[in-house]
Amino acid sequence: MADSTSQSRSRDLDKLLLRPGNLVGPTFEAGTELRDDLKEYVRVLVIGAGGLGCELLKDLAFSGFRNLEVIDMDRIEVTNLNRQFLFRLEDVGKPKAEVAAKKVMERVNGVDIKPHFCRIEDKPISFYSDFQIIVLGLDSVEARSYINSVACGFLEYDSDDNPREETIKPMVDGGTEGFKGHARIIMPGVTPCFECTIWLFPPQVKFPLCTLAETPRTAAHCIEYAHLIKWDEVHSGKTFDPDDPEHMQWVYSEAVKRAELFGIPGVTYSLTQGVVKNIIPAIASTNAIISAACALETLKLVSGCSKTLSNYLTYNGVEGLHTKVTEFVRDKECLVCGPGVLIELEASVTLKKFIGLLEDHPKLLLTRVSVTYRGKNLYMQAPPVLEEMTRSNLDLPLFELMSKSPRDIVHVTGAAGKGDTKQSCSRKLRVVFKGIDGVTDMDMAGGA
């Protein structure tokens, strides 16, 4: 009985994985090995166990993936229950990742889901390198930007500026807002990364403070007044915590008073939460559609059983159903995913000499250079207070300043071009030290 169930479960998938075809990806190799690898070997990380995450975990489990992990920092709230279908009333207050993992494992035989109830920043970078693919079901630009920088951080280029295949960490990103959504594939070094196209995200609506203080016209104005102005007036120095129900209740009651004063209708507790936490309306069907697209792309990307989305799908369900695929292009000079300019140096070169070299480098022609390495400012041309603090580094060998790493990324800013056409810019550099044997620097692998 169990055998026939498991057979029927993979029957449809088998049609895709066991037979060759004309529409398959270039690396597709049909056969049982592929199917078994998918089950036994491929590890998928799902980020977020909310509206998209619940759908993603279910879809991926039903698509033949066996080794999943999920990370989410939130606990289940009553308001989640209308669409985050893995959760029940008795789960309210429990970590989303744990409940979601448990529910899908109960439902789908043989799938193993490891939950992580924490922030994405809490995990060491090495955690993320363990997965073949990362699927994002997030609702914030910050979190996407962070995961993107982690995934792109694994990327390495060869001396011809081609990405090294084995260092590409693909991401599939889904996002929804009401009736609209997007699904995209990010192959760092191949397709545009999140930062290449960050302009796709509209800026958050922000009301002028003086409007809030003087001429409120909407319920949202009254709520933002209580949240941004009145809170500070009354609780001097105490930071507002949007996750503290008492804080939220206080803002709500102040907003009600404000609205009464100006005769503005419509302030409710849930609107208060929505405005303060910038909650966007979520619709179950939109989440289901976008998640399904993401899960499908994950399967195609990993197995090669079909060509994949190239590279950005938008979905609009406002009037019927409209979808469109756009092929965005990479920003070749992207500071996050771009190759950067390769610079080979002797280990003895000082920071000062290095800065001088960039001035004559044909691809750079950079003057007034400031140098930063892994969050450490090695030299700052300006302002004077920072110049003074970093000046002593100029006479030290760059190799030492880079913790004796045989090769690594350095970022510089400066003025490019000549004469009157100088333009300030930031550049990524791939610095390689000649004659430094990587093997002797084993100890630097984790520490640098």
Place this chain on the structure above:
Amino acid sequence: MIKLFKVKEKQKEANENGNGKGPCNKQTAGELRLHKDITELNLPRTCTISFPGGKDKLMNFEITIKPYDGYYAGGKFLFSFEVPSIYPHEPPKVKCKTKVYHPNIDLEGSVCLNVLREDWKPVLNINTIVYGLYHLFTEPNPEDPLNTDAAAVLRDRPELFKSNVRKAMYGGCVDNISFARCV
């Protein structure tokens, strides 16, 4: 397209050969952009910048503004800047740490400046904001008030406003509110 299945073996190999190292990118795109903003700061003569967290903590810094003319000439006003990791997608959070009698800055230090909120664009930079703040001191604007009382006085009785500002800057009381000396 890549062969994902082969990826991990190759990675392992690379690690065993000692070529593997941590990922390179611990700086966010926001930090890199701010780094550029900071190196090309072109502050007005009367503004200074400081980094309380040291040379590697650029995301939090302070700007001191000493207006040399206008109502606030001779005063010294400290602003804190908190730059988000997704800068410049989002603007920095700016607070005035010096209690000031000003129509566009409230007593808690909130600042009403368009480029800090509704008119922020990613092409703007830290310089833009500093000039905007400086402008608030040379030309306080009673039309967009945060401190309504101060705005009304500036609009209706500019002479009284002038003396109120002086009083506040010398550490006196205005309308029963005490200010710290900032000259």
